[in-house]
Amino acid sequence: MRELLGAVAVLGSGLTAGVLFCVALSVVPALRALPPDRYVQTHELLGRNYDPTMPLIVLTTALVDVLLAIMTPAGGPRSLFAVAAVLTVGVSLVSHLCNVPINRRVKVLDPAAIPADWADPRPVWRRWHLLRTVLAVVALAVNAAAVAVA
Template sequence: MQGVMGVTGVMGVMGTAAMVGSGLTAGVLFCVALSVVPALFALPPDRYVQTHKLVGRNYDPTMPLIVLTTAVVDVVLALVTPGTAPRSLFAVAAVLMLGVSVVSHLCNVPINRRVKALDPAAIPRDWMDPRPLWRRWHLLRTVLAVLALTVNAVAVVLT
């Protein structure tokens, strides 16, 4: 690939991939925080469970792939990019993207599974509404994603 595109071309493609991946992640999570979460909070429990099952269907297989691929691209860029500052920034972006993944998989996904296991027509009387906790974890991963995008942007500019 290096012979066809040259080192600069490969670095440009990888930098673009890091920007697209972190931008998609930050954009999706920001959109969910800004619009979807308030809408879910406005619903009664049965409608919330029903809607939650519908909303997450296409995010679940797609977002982990985007987040983890972006983290890998950032790791590669941290290893091969010339210059200490851009390399360090790509490493930081990789850690931030991995943070998004960790928060998602260890915090939000278990809550999602519990909600999806509920029958909307038979919400238990002692049901603990997971929305406040889910929102806190979601806001954390949104902040991590926006930081990753920002760090990737600075790193790309410096390369």
């Protein structure tokens, strides 16, 4: 059972890190290059499938890491699974407390009526996104190390 959960932990953290890395590498620069009205339109389109899927993957991965930390005998990679769980919960917290509120503010904007004093959220969103990307990549590395040691 631990081997199966280890595979799920690596798969989940790999998907999380991969998606966030892809967004950081390609999507964020593309969105930054768009004028505000096109950014708002594109932002809404991009979020449709990420929003229901990514929280499920991230939270399931964190739960699996917690289970592995509990199930792994002392002296094994128990602490590595615990660290991976904390890092993955960090991804979720940054997403829900920082990126998601910005997303909600953008989604209610009318692309045809962007206010003249509009505060462009893209730089702040990018910084929070980079933090969660780093957390996700480190969680993947820790999960991989834990599974390798186990």
